[in-house]
Amino acid sequence: MEIKVNQSDLRKVNKLFNSLNNVSESQANRIIDNNGQKIVREIKKPPIPVDTGNLRDNVVYNPFLKQIQSNAPYSGFLEFGWKTSKGNKVQRPFFFDKINTGLKRLSLDLNNAILRSFK
Numbered sequence: 001m002e003i004k005v006n007q008s009d010l011r012k013v014n015k016l017f018n019s020l021n022n023v024s025e026s027q028a029n030r031i032i033d034n035n036g037q038k039i040v041r042e043i044k045k046p047p048i049p050v051d052t053g054n055l056r057d058n059v060v061y062n063p064f065l066k067q068i069q070s071n072a073p074y075s076g077f078l079e080f081g082w083k084t085s086k087g088n089k090v091q092r093p094f095f096f097d098k099i100n101t102g103l104k105r106l107s108l109d110l111n112n113a114i115l116r117s118f119k
Contacts, residue, residue, distance in 0.1 A: 031109050036061040039068055039102030048094040049078055059095075070095060 040061045048056055058072040070079075079096065082089040 027113060028110065031113060032066055032106065033061075033063050035102060035106040035109060036063070036066065036068055038105070039098060042098045042102065043068070043070075043095060047092070049092050055094075068099060 040059055043059050044056050048059075050056055055070070055072045055075055055078065058075070059068070059070045061068050070076075075095070079093050080091075082091055
């Protein structure tokens with residue numbers, strides 16, 4: 001079996017790969033860090049449960065591990081547990097919905113950086 005590749009197509013593909021090299025690791029890290037900090041700011045906005053402010057103060061972004069953490073020991077209970085309000089069980093999630101929204105935004109930002117490098 002023989003495959004023939006059009007040389008102009010091959011040049012276009014090589015040009016695209018060279019453009020991808022223009023999105024540097026530091027630029028990608030900057031985009032990830034900026035989005036991580038935006039996600040933390042979004043998590044800290046209402047409807048985060050606030051009695052003393054300890055939960056809000058313990059939601060942090062770790063730039064070395066590229067992680068968003070909730071260091072309050074009871075944050076899992078608030079995210080996945082139930083609160084009884086007037087006889088009704090009410091869940092009070094504050095973390096993962098905003099993480100998922102932020103990850104979609106991060107994906108778009110990285111995709112846009114790659115597309116800009118092609119131009």
